[in-house]
Amino acid sequence: MSNKSDELNAIAEQVRACTRCPLYKTATQGVPGEGPANAEIMMIGEGPGFHEDQQGRPFVGAAGKFLDELLAHINLKRSDIFITNVVKHRPPNNRDPLPEEIEACRPWLDQQIELIQPRVIVTISRFAMARWFPNEKISAIHGKAKRFGHLMVVPMFHPAAALHNINLKPVLIEDFKKLPTYIQESKKADAGVSAPQPAPQKDPPAEQLRMF
Numbered sequence: 001m002s003n004k005s006d007e008l009n010a011i012a013e014q015v016r017a018c019t020r021c022p023l024y025k026t027a028t029q030g031v032p033g034e035g036p037a038n039a040e041i042m043m044i045g046e047g048p049g050f051h052e053d054q055q056g057r058p059f060v061g062a063a064g065k066f067l068d069e070l071l072a073h074i075n076l077k078r079s080d081i082f083i084t085n086v087v088k089h090r091p092p093n094n095r096d097p098l099p100e101e102i103e104a105c106r107p108w109l110d111q112q113i114e115l116i117q118p119r120v121i122v123t124i125s126r127f128a129m130a131r132w133f134p135n136e137k138i139s140a141i142h143g144k145a146k147r148f149g150h151l152m153v154v155p156m157f158h159p160a161a162a163l164h165n166i167n168l169k170p171v172l173i174e175d176f177k178k179l180p181t182y183i184q185e186s187k188k189a190d191a192g193v194s195a196p197q198p199a200p201q202k203d204p205p206a207e208q209l210r211m212f
């Protein structure tokens, strides 16, 4: 495989052909996610909705438009980030994805994270949040970054939630404004890691895996 983009495209092709859970039977097509292979920020939603299912692209409906607005507040465009979902085929009538569907789809998300190695993952759905913060409430931890090895994970409210509850709009805007700082912190931490280190001991730890 020549480069990361090709590998990402290969994953996308496999997602489109995926039959690991029954969701492919009722969906129009798989929605693998999109964005650059070297994205510093990865956003993870819940699953494709009606429009995403029709177009094969993530966050193209009303929530996606608001997401574009939120990104504009921090001078980012959709094409700067990688955006995907916990499940890649639309659950019928937008019902919640089932635990077994999330589990069946997990290897695709794992591979996308492993390949892209984003600095920051923003979870924008409770199912994405549950992966890193299984027992937390979004109201308590939104906008707060937590480190997992090299990776920072920031839970945020789903943009669609702010379309239903107008009070959440300023909250999301403020949380998005923290992202540039988190990116800077991540870069500083990496610079610290690559600074001269004491001589390794007999059994040096394997290069720290990016945890997710």
Ligand code: URA
Pocket: 045, 046, 047, 048, 049, 052, 057, 058, 059, 060, 061, 063, 085, 125, 160
């Ligand atoms: N909501 C999601 O969680 N994902 C999408 O792709 C669209 C809406």
